[in-house]
Amino acid sequence: MSYIEMKGISYKYPVGDGKVLKDVNLSLEKGKVYALIGANGSGKTTICNLIRGFIPHFFKGDLDGEMLIEGKDIREWEMGDLAQKMGYIFQNPFTQISGTKDTVFEEIAFGLENLRVEVPVIKERVTEIIKLFGLEPLQNKDPQQLSGGQRQRVSLASVMVMDPEILIIDEPTSQLDPQATEEVFKIINIMKQKGKTIILVEHKIELIAEYADWVILVEDGKVVMEGKTKDILSDIKTVNHGVMLPQYALLGYEMRKTGRLNEIPITESEAITVFNNWIVGKEE
Numbered sequence: 001m002s003y004i005e006m007k008g009i010s011y012k013y014p015v016g017d018g019k020v021l022k023d024v025n026l027s028l029e030k031g032k033v034y035a036l037i038g039a040n041g042s043g044k045t046t047i048c049n050l051i052r053g054f055i056p057h058f059f060k061g062d063l064d065g066e067m068l069i070e071g072k073d074i075r076e077w078e079m080g081d082l083a084q085k086m087g088y089i090f091q092n093p094f095t096q097i098s099g100t101k102d103t104v105f106e107e108i109a110f111g112l113e114n115l116r117v118e119v120p121v122i123k124e125r126v127t128e129i130i131k132l133f134g135l136e137p138l139q140n141k142d143p144q145q146l147s148g149g150q151r152q153r154v155s156l157a158s159v160m161v162m163d164p165e166i167l168i169i170d171e172p173t174s175q176l177d178p179q180a181t182e183e184v185f186k187i188i189n190i191m192k193q194k195g196k197t198i199i200l201v202e203h204k205i206e207l208i209a210e211y212a213d214w215v216i217l218v219e220d221g222k223v224v225m226e227g228k229t230k231d232i233l234s235d236i237k238t239v240n241h242g243v244m245l246p247q248y249a250l251l252g253y254e255m256r257k258t259g260r261l262n263e264i265p266i267t268e269s270e271a272i273t274v275f276n277n278w279i280v281g282k283e284e
């Protein structure tokens with residue numbers, strides 16, 4: 001049994017014409033990082049909405065096929081149970097802060113407080129997450145005074161403190177500068193190491209190359225390619241579906257035209273090895 005499974009899923013929102021998902025079949029395992037990629041409007045967020053039950057519980061529309069979490073159809077799940085199982089982090093870090101708390105520590109504690117968890121337990125769990133994510137310098141600051149990147153890290157901590165099994169992260173760095181982006185991804189990597197199942201929508205292909213285990217390429221509501229990150233992001237066919245390959249891969253293809261290149265690299269560390277071998281090969 002797959003952890004998360006879509007079988008022949010088609011979906012049309014109540015408003016708007018035509019299906020936005022068309023016969024989507026996916027099978028996701030526990031503990032992996034899945035990247036959803038594809039052009040704007042291809043259906044990535046809609047897939048996320050389906051996994052977290054917003055479709056069909058909040059967005060009605062026409063849903064065909066089976067959407068299963070741990071073998072149970074999404075229609076049969078209670079939203080409260082799904083909310084405990086999954087955490088959701090979305091694009092805009094400014095809308096995720098509650099606006100009611102004076103410090104970052106209290107902000108991270110907010111969800112546990114709502115669940116009426118006992119105060120000593122809250123303190124312990126919040127302290128643990130702050131330490132894990134390296135947020136100690138921020139813990140006494142006013143959440144409203146934080147930068148976008150700091151807010152996004154606090155949002156991730158607020159979700160992680162609830163200990164969800166699945167994290168759905170929709171373009172978390174779209175409004176952040178490169179340094180803040182890197183810090184957010186360091187935290188996503190910690191979540192990965194903690195064995196969370198992560199579904200990540202992200203346009204920055206270099207980050208996907210670095211952090212995702214599996215890539216799902218969506219085009220016009222259909223899954224057109226999927227596979228191990230290395231296989232998809234080193235395959236030139238990917239560019240036919242509105243997605244750029246990592247710069248290292250594009251350079252790899254150019255270099256291959258001028259000499260033997262055993263492998264198309266997708267990350268910096270792979271590029272260093274592959275290009276070094278290429279230079280040695282040329283000299284021999």
Ligand SMILES: Nc1ncnc2c1ncn2[C@@H]1O[C@H](COP(=O)(O)OP(=O)(O)OP(=O)(O)O)[C@@H](O)[C@H]1O
Nearest residue numbers: 013015016020038039040041042043044045046047
């Ligand atoms: N609430 C809605 N009601 C009607 N149509 C919607 C709704 N949300 C999204 N759509 C439409 O569904 C299609 C898929 O949108 P979706 O947001 O899933 O794409 P996406 O790949 O996440 O895009 P982006 O990269 O821009 O976030 C688009 O044509 C969009 O206009």
